[in-house]
Amino acid sequence: xxxxxxxxxxxxxxxxxxxxxxxxxxxxxxxxxxxxxxxxxxxxxxxxxxxxxxxxxxxxxxxxxxxxxxxxxxxxxxxxxxxxxxxxxxxxxxxxxxxxxxxxxxxxxxxxxxxxxxxxxxxxxxxxxxxxxxxxxxxxxxxxxxxxxxxxxxxxxxxxxxxxxxxxxxxxxxxxxxxxxxxxxxxxxxxxxxxxxxxxxxxxxxxxxxxxxxxxxxxxxxxxxxxxxxxxxxxxxxxxxxxxxxxxxxxxxxxxxxxxxxxxxxxxxxxxxxxxxxxxxxxxxxxxxxxxxxxxxxxxxxxxxxxxxxxxxxxxxxxxxxxxxxxxxxxxxxxxxxxxxxxxxxxxxxxxxxxxxxxxxxxxxxxxxxxxxxxxxxxxxxxxxxxxxxxxxxxxxxxxxxxxxxxxxxxxxxxxxxxxxxxxxxxxxxxxx
Amino acid sequence: xxxxxxxxxxxxxxxxxxxxxxxxxxxxxxxxxxxxxxxxxxxxxxxxxxxxxxxxxxxxxxxxxxxxxxxxxxxxxxxxxxxxxxxxxxxxxxxxxxxxxxxxxxxxxxxxxxxxxxxxxxxxxxxxxxxxxxxxxxxxxxxxxxxxxxxxxxxxxxxxxxxxxxxxxxxxxxxxxxxxxxxxxxxxxxxxxxxxxxxxxxxxxxxxxxxxxxxxxxxxxxxxxxxxxxxxxxxxxxxxxxxxxxxxxxxxxxxxxxxxxxxxxxxxxxxxxxxxxxxxxxxxxxxxxxxxxxxxxxxxxxxxxxxxxxxxxxxxxxxxxxxx
Numbered sequence: 001x002x003x004x005x006x007x008x009x010x011x012x013x014x015x016x017x018x019x020x021x022x023x024x025x026x027x028x029x030x031x032x033x034x035x036x037x038x039x040x041x042x043x044x045x046x047x048x049x050x051x052x053x054x055x056x057x058x059x060x061x062x063x064x065x066x067x068x069x070x071x072x073x074x075x076x077x078x079x080x081x082x083x084x085x086x087x088x089x090x091x092x093x094x095x096x097x098x099x100x101x102x103x104x105x106x107x108x109x110x111x112x113x114x115x116x117x118x119x120x121x122x123x124x125x126x127x128x129x130x131x132x133x134x135x136x137x138x139x140x141x142x143x144x145x146x147x148x149x150x151x152x153x154x155x156x157x158x159x160x161x162x163x164x165x166x167x168x169x170x171x172x173x174x175x176x177x178x179x180x181x182x183x184x185x186x187x188x189x190x191x192x193x194x195x196x197x198x199x200x201x202x203x204x205x206x207x208x209x210x211x212x213x214x215x216x217x218x219x220x221x222x223x224x225x226x227x228x229x230x231x232x233x234x235x236x237x238x239x240x241x242x243x244x245x246x247x248x249x250x251x252x253x254x255x256x257x258x259x260x261x262x263x264x265x266x267x268x269x270x271x272x273x274x275x276x277x278x279x280x281x282x283x284x285x286x287x288x289x290x291x292x293x294x295x296x297x298x299x300x301x302x303x304x305x306x307x308x309x310x311x312x313x314x315x316x317x318x319x320x321x322x323x324x325x326x327x328x329x330x331x332x333x334x335x336x337x338x339x340x341x342x343x344x345x346x347x348x349x350x351x352x353x354x355x356x357x358x359x360x361x362x363x364x365x366x367x368x369x370x371x372x373x374x375x376x377x378x379x380x381x382x383x384x385x386x387x388x389x390x391x392x393x394x395x396x397x398x399x400x401x402x403x404x405x406x407x408x409x410x411x412x413x414x415x416x417x418x419x420x421x422x423x424x425x426x427x428x429x430x431x432x433x
Numbered sequence: 434x435x436x437x438x439x440x441x442x443x444x445x446x447x448x449x450x451x452x453x454x455x456x457x458x459x460x461x462x463x464x465x466x467x468x469x470x471x472x473x474x475x476x477x478x479x480x481x482x483x484x485x486x487x488x489x490x491x492x493x494x495x496x497x498x499x500x501x502x503x504x505x506x507x508x509x510x511x512x513x514x515x516x517x518x519x520x521x522x523x524x525x526x527x528x529x530x531x532x533x534x535x536x537x538x539x540x541x542x543x544x545x546x547x548x549x550x551x552x553x554x555x556x557x558x559x560x561x562x563x564x565x566x567x568x569x570x571x572x573x574x575x576x577x578x579x580x581x582x583x584x585x586x587x588x589x590x591x592x593x594x595x596x597x598x599x600x601x602x603x604x605x606x607x608x609x610x611x612x613x614x615x616x617x618x619x620x621x622x623x624x625x626x627x628x629x630x631x632x633x634x635x636x637x638x639x640x641x642x643x644x645x646x647x648x649x650x651x652x653x654x655x656x657x658x659x660x661x662x663x664x665x666x667x668x669x670x671x672x673x674x675x676x677x678x679x680x681x682x683x684x685x686x687x688x689x690x691x692x693x694x695x696x697x698x699x700x701x702x703x704x705x706x707x708x709x710x711x712x713x714x715x716x717x718x719x720x721x722x723x724x725x726x727x728x729x730x731x732x733x734x735x736x737x738x739x740x741x742x743x744x745x746x747x748x749x750x751x752x753x754x755x756x757x
Contacts, residue, residue, distance in 0.1 A: 277558070
């Protein structure tokens, strides 16, 4: 069985990994990138089964979303692998990395296999997953990291829960190092954050809501960086939201530690004032921070302290969000808005287009050691075709995700996905408005 | 300032809100209007025949997700004195299902066509959420640590009747500011009306960035109440005295409890207030609480009924069919 040869012509080829930014063409064969470049097909029409004229639009590696809650198994009323896949495709995401906070938790080889099998059935987007660091994400006993990695777990994290016990974290980093595996932390000191539901400060005090100080994140990141140095383990700090944590990570990187971090779009696109009058769609973990912290996140993106942007896609149904603020679930959906929000710092002049794209392609591929996120011969043809300038408004009603909990509803944005391609196959095409 | 001869009808209607969810956002004129209106009800409540028929045919539901005796009975009495039909609902709140109960209960009650819902809830913002789901007026009877607007209004009425004004006074609010919705509503009200506010508490009982509320912060009660016109004491919840926020009752009373001796730092005619229920010997000395020259605690309770009548009146005005 031979797959068709498809040529994408007249494209602006963007590859952050190699720094390529040129007008040219790309040839797909057998689901892989067979060739690409400015000179490809220069001498005449290619002999292929299908030609796509990109009209000068951007053709880049498909996005890798490094933090996604699929809610399957266990909470299929909020999202399934299939609905998340459709959302991802609409967002230009070709690889999702699932957090282990499912029911059951991904702490056993059988659950990893379940994820892979279901992802295959759902088709479309590629699904990888984290294994949990501790059994049941209880923060006590280590999981079988070696076996889980062999089954396909890309790294280890307790997802939305911090590995709080210092000794457990030390052993996790230390043990994982033996297999060359990475520990990703939800960096928040649970005791210091206890009782808090939003960023500590004037707004929380006015609303009468419990505050979570920035120090809850900073202390945990600083502790973990010490442990990473002590053990020589690979450490990744998830969704960094504070200036203090940024500075700690910057120092650690300068020191040469093998550490990385990500942030989510809401931490550079919003600040704590988005909570307004108890808007539960702005309730996220860690909480939206001060304007100064938001600026620090933008600076961290610009100077490379922050390696990657992940959506932290957390689908919640109405019943979990239509509650008094302190009782509502944490989290926002993000797969479908990842690209356009990642382009905001580019449009604002903080990042170049290639730098912005690197945060959702080459960098997560490097950090999570995935064979994806690059335009190179022989690589899987996972691509996104987009117009970086199209103005539009985010509309939650148009989401493919089962859940609509976005704080960005109605936000005017710039940059839109036109087509998403996985293994050479088109899985999403924007319908002409 | 007070106008005892006036009746509610003498006042020009100046309260254009559907709900009363908080003091923050009310204008000085609106606050003054509510207090003027309340003044007329103080007179009504002192007459042998205390009942009017202003709210005849109207249904008022007291929906309390948190237990309360004084606030709910004060609202109940206010509704009855205005001739309305009042109903009390105490919803025992189970920890997990609280939220669902809130919306579900709101929808259920809404279907019964009440005119006013009076709601107390343990979560900040819960009353606002509920107000978005119903077709009637909603009065916040206390939401979490956010606001308790009728308490601030009754405090203001008490002060105004005693001091003749609520502007250019120095008011010290002392005690557990962190967990107090009463403190927040009072700060908003007194700031709006142009008084100076001090908060007095150990740092563990102060909200973050409280200085940005336009208050002066003191950690020492003698300094905090020095030359004050009003000393407001707040209740310290039992569970917060066992070492989580302050080490012991003994130590708290020693440094933050109000005694006659400490009160000498305030103006000689300073009034002592407390929203109740009091912890005698914790935040306030028992004898001082009973000293009718200084303490207006019982007067606050009387003003509470009048203020709540005024709020019920103001919120139902636009729908009242005026009989000729």
